[in-house]
Amino acid sequence: GQNIDQPTEMTATEGAIVQINCTYQTSGFNGLFWYQQHAGEAPTFLSYNVLDGLEEKGRFSSFLSRSKGYSYLLLKELQMKDSASYLCAGVDSNYQLIWGAGTKLIIKP
Amino acid sequence: GAVVSQHPSWVICKSGTSVKIECRSLDFQATTMFWYRQFPKQSLMLMATSNEGSKATYEQGVEKDKFLINHASLTLSTLTVTSAHPEDSSFYICSARVRDTEAFFGQGTRLTVV
Numbered sequence: 001g002q003n004i005d006q007p008t009e010m011t012a013t014e015g016a017i018v019q020i021n022c023t024y025q026t027s028g029f030n031g032l033f034w035y036q037q038h039a040g041e042a043p044t045f046l047s048y049n050v051l052d053g054l055e056e057k058g059r060f061s062s063f064l065s066r067s068k069g070y071s072y073l074l075l076k077e078l079q080m081k082d083s084a085s086y087l088c089a090g091v092d093s094n095y096q097l098i099w100g101a102g103t104k105l106i107i108k109p
Numbered sequence: 110g111a112v113v114s115q116h117p118s119w120v121i122c123k124s125g126t127s128v129k130i131e132c133r134s135l136d137f138q139a140t141t142m143f144w145y146r147q148f149p150k151q152s153l154m155l156m157a158t159s160n161e162g163s164k165a166t167y168e169q170g171v172e173k174d175k176f177l178i179n180h181a182s183l184t185l186s187t188l189t190v191t192s193a194h195p196e197d198s199s200f201y202i203c204s205a206r207v208r209d210t211e212a213f214f215g216q217g218t219r220l221t222v223v
Contacts, residue, residue: 043202045211048211087153097155099152099155
């Protein structure tokens with residue numbers, strides 16, 4: 001079956017760095033997305049990886065290892081507004097999105 | 110990025126009535142639109158996949174006669190919750206994609222059935 005695993009909840013301190021991991025098992029693989037979702041709002045796009053390696057975009061970076069079925073989202077210089085859920089979604093051979101349950105990130109001052 | 114507009118943002122309706130939610134891609138043509146439901150503190154649950162001009166494909170456990178989906182054009186899909194009941198109260202979100210690109214989400218609709 002297809003499955004996306006990510007931690008349910010993480011806590012970090014304002015100004016620090018946090019890494020949110022995601023492991024995936026999909027039928028075929030056509031990339032992996034990370035989305036941010038604030039409570040009561042729709043998800044917003046953060047990143048898309050289809051090749052191995054690290055993609056940096058400002059304070060957020062995303063990494064992919066296809067051989068390990070593994071990705072992480074790295075958030076630097078954490079701000080209080082980064083408190084949100086972070087959703088990992090794999091793209092299968094039919095280009096369908098397989099969603100993880102999301103990681104709730106709590107930022108403390 | 111591309112813009113997907115979902116309307117209304119929130120709606121309260123009486124039990125037994127029907128509610129229509131619209132999802133529009135404003136600056137691109139969406140070959141596929143998706144409808145999700147999300148209960149508090151839970152992940153997105155895909156309800157159905159809608160392709161323009163054809164019948165929607167519903168996920169297992171989703172009643173197609175209760176959740177009517179119409180994708181009449183490449184820029185508009187609608188979800189109608191028929192004979193709504195309190196257990197249908199949820200956050201409904203649409204998203205649109207052009208082939209294998211990222212999914213662009215609407216703002217979501219919070220439905221409360223009283």
